[in-house]
């Protein structure tokens with residue numbers, strides 16, 4: 001398959017890219033700093049240019065989307081706006097623009113995260129963005145057939161413990177490889193409207 005992967009050089013994206021390539025898929029990476037396929041998912045025109053440039057694909061996967069962290073009183077209206085605008089609206093626009101370019105029973109795979117389900121202090125903007133993406137995926141799945149749409153919701157990655165572990169005391173991290181396998185399930189499988197939660201009630 002030809003897979004367009006947004007955020008292919010990040011912690012999750014690089015594992016998804018390596019796993020998909022290892023399974024014989026062609027992966028076209030794109031991100032803000034990508035020299036060949038620059039895209040900022042907060043900019044609808046740049047998403048459109050990306051699709052025009054890349055053309056038809058079998059799958060679109062996203063592993064990018066930035067959110068701001070802080071307490072309710074320290075986060076500004078602009079912080080909430082940019083968090084929802086980037087991770088939630090950015091991914092929604094990726095799907096909207098991509099509908100014309102994904103072929104057959106192709107798929108969209110979006111990224112959310114544990115914070116929609118088990119929030120922690122300072123993560124209200126992230127929780128709101130993740131929840132919006134998950135609700136969108138469930139609703140869009142009703143309208144996109146024969147295309148499919150799913151979301152991957154990891155807990156803290158093992159690879160991110162050094163940076164963010166302090167926010168998740170007692171949480172059992174998930175490996176990037178396991179997260180990448182959820183993308184494989186979404187892209188190669190037949191499911192739609194799924195939220196692949198990579199955590200359990202005690203993690």
Ligand SMILES: NC(=O)c1ccc[n+]([C@@H]2O[C@H](COP(=O)([O-])OP(=O)(O)OC[C@H]3O[C@@H](n4cnc5c(N)ncnc54)[C@H](OP(=O)(O)O)[C@@H]3O)[C@@H](O)[C@H]2O)c1
Pocket residue numbers: 006007008009010011012013030031032033034039040041042063064065066067086087090111112113114153154155156157158160164
């Ligand atoms: N790491 C974790 O523990 C974890 C756990 C659960 C959920 N998540 C979620 O997973 C997603 C990815 O996390 P990560 O840790 O892999 O992040 P990361 O290492 O910072 O990588 C993010 C990737 O996305 C690209 N990107 C960021 N903003 C973009 C934009 N507006 N438009 C296009 N590309 C953009 C970045 O490249 P450029 O800078 O070139 O744009 C980069 O390739 C985030 O939404 C995060 O909330 C992460």
